[in-house]
Amino acid sequence: MVSGSGRAGRAFLLTNIGELTTNVAAPGDACGTLRDAAVIVRDGRVEWVGSADAAPTDVPVVNAEGRAVIPGFVDSHTHLVFGSDRAAEFAARMAGESYAAGGIRTTVAATRAASDDELRARLAALVGECRAQGTTTLEIKTGYGLDVETETRLARLASEVTAEVTFLGAHVVPAEFAGRGDDYVELVVGDMLDAVAPHARWIDVFCEEGAFTPTQSRRVLEAGRAAGLGIRVHGNQLGFGGGAALAVELGAAAVDHCTYLSDDDVAALAGSDTVATLLPGVEFSTRQPYPDARRLIDAGVTVALASDCNPGSSFTSSMPLMIALAVREMGMTVAEAVWAATAGGARALRLADVGVIRPGARADLVLLEAPTRVHLAYRPGVPLVRTVWKDGAEV
Ligand code: NIG
Numbered sequence: 193m194v195s196g197s198g199r200a201g202r203a204f205l206l207t208n209i210g211e212l213t214t215n216v217a218a219p220g221d222a223c224g225t226l227r228d229a230a231v232i233v234r235d236g237r238v239e240w241v242g243s244a245d246a247a248p249t250d251v252p253v254v255n256a257e258g259r260a261v262i263p264g265f266v267d268s269h270t271h272l273v274f275g276s277d278r279a280a281e282f283a284a285r286m287a288g289e290s291y292a293a294g295g296i297r298t299t300v301a302a303t304r305a306a307s308d309d310e311l312r313a314r315l316a317a318l319v320g321e322c323r324a325q326g327t328t329t330l331e332i333k334t335g336y337g338l339d340v341e342t343e344t345r346l347a348r349l350a351s352e353v354t355a356e357v358t359f360l361g362a363h364v365v366p367a368e369f370a371g372r373g374d375d376y377v378e379l380v381v382g383d384m385l386d387a388v389a390p391h392a393r394w395i396d397v398f399c400e401e402g403a404f405t406p407t408q409s410r411r412v413l414e415a416g417r418a419a420g421l422g423i424r425v426h427g428n429q430l431g432f433g434g435g436a437a438l439a440v441e442l443g444a445a446a447v448d449h450c451t452y453l454s455d456d457d458v459a460a461l462a463g464s465d466t467v468a469t470l471l472p473g474v475e476f477s478t479r480q481p482y483p484d485a486r487r488l489i490d491a492g493v494t495v496a497l498a499s500d501c502n503p504g505s506s507f508t509s510s511m512p513l514m515i516a517l518a519v520r521e522m523g524m525t526v527a528e529a530v531w532a533a534t535a536g537g538a539r540a541l542r543l544a545d546v547g548v549i550r551p552g553a554r555a556d557l558v559l560l561e562a563p564t565r566v567h568l569a570y571r572p573g574v575p576l577v578r579t580v581w582k583d584g585a586e587v
Pocket residue numbers: 293295296299398426429474500502503504505506
């Protein structure tokens with residue numbers, strides 16, 4: 193593009209934006225939509241937002257030529273560090289087999305066997321895939337190591353590419369602890385937590401039939417909190433379970449999946465700061481019913497959308513696909529879905545300076561090859577991300 197747009201530390205004016213989604217809420221418009229707008233970026237941050245007519249012109253110009261600009265996507269739930277994919281399992285599922293949490297153990301074996309360089313190369317490729325599709329903030333979980341050494345490696349590798357690292361030692365009970373789930377939980381909250389916590393910001397647990405009970409989950413989350421980590425929960429994916437209620441009770445930043453929620457769960461979420469993160473790539477890839485986003489939003493719950501990119505239940509990193517599925521299958525409006533994939537993800541990670549385009553925010557911007565954000569759902573499967581800036585630098 194133009195000189196000046198390529199590196200942090202430089203300034204540029206992005207102007208002639210046909211539709212700018214700022215996510216600075218205006219009455220009746222949570223997306224804070226501006227027409228014929230402009231943004232000035234300086235030193236990796238947004239410096240100025242306003243009308244194209246009023247924009248200062250003393251910096252290099254990038255002309256959006258009437259296209260739409262949105263905040264970079266905030267993908268608040270991924271599992272990007274792992275040793276091999278599970279294409280055969282997916283094919284078998286599409287031939288009629290059902291999804292079970294136990295498939296995680298297949299990836300654990302491959303991940304333990306992989307070298308750091310192999311894991312790092314796969315992770316780098318996936319991060320590149322995310323960036324190219326407009327994701328500028330990424331959360332990454334451990335959870336395919338399930339022993340002290342491998343969980344620590346995964347957290348360290350994830351921390352090389354993001355500050356949002358989540359310790360998910362309690363993903364499933366590994367084969368060597370079969371029938372001894374409580375003993376495994378003691379390892380997770382003991383030596384494993386001690387080793388991983390320095391590399392992580394969050395702790396997570398898969399609170400589900402076939403993984404960890406609510407009692408075990410509480411033990412894991414409370415230990416993580418005592419070690420200084422923030423709380424997130426995988427819950428209510430495969431059935432009505434205690435994950436959502438536990439997340440609210442412990443003040444978790446988010447409970448993720450939320451496919452099966454009771455009325456009490458919805459009421460508890462609505463009265464809390466816990467974000468319900470919906471992961472429609474999972475329902476797409478496991479042939480489960482989609483979560484009812486409309487019910488959650490109408491009840492006043494804050495909803496985020498994330499990819500859950502992982503080799504088992506959702507091997508896609510595409511946030512535009514999540515938006516399209518949420519709109520088509522989950523009762524969300526386009527504006528709600530775009531907000532949930534940007535500002536909603538930021539809420540789920542308790543980050544104030546991403547998912548929003550206002551002075552002082554990180555200059556994480558996506559220029560779409562489209563005149564409006566509506567096209568993200570209206571043209572499913574079409575690559576509409578034209579240019580991505582992360583911290584003011586073109587990706
Ligand atoms: O978020 N639900 C638990 N964990 C992942 C699936 C991991 C796997 O199947 O490998 C998820 O869907």
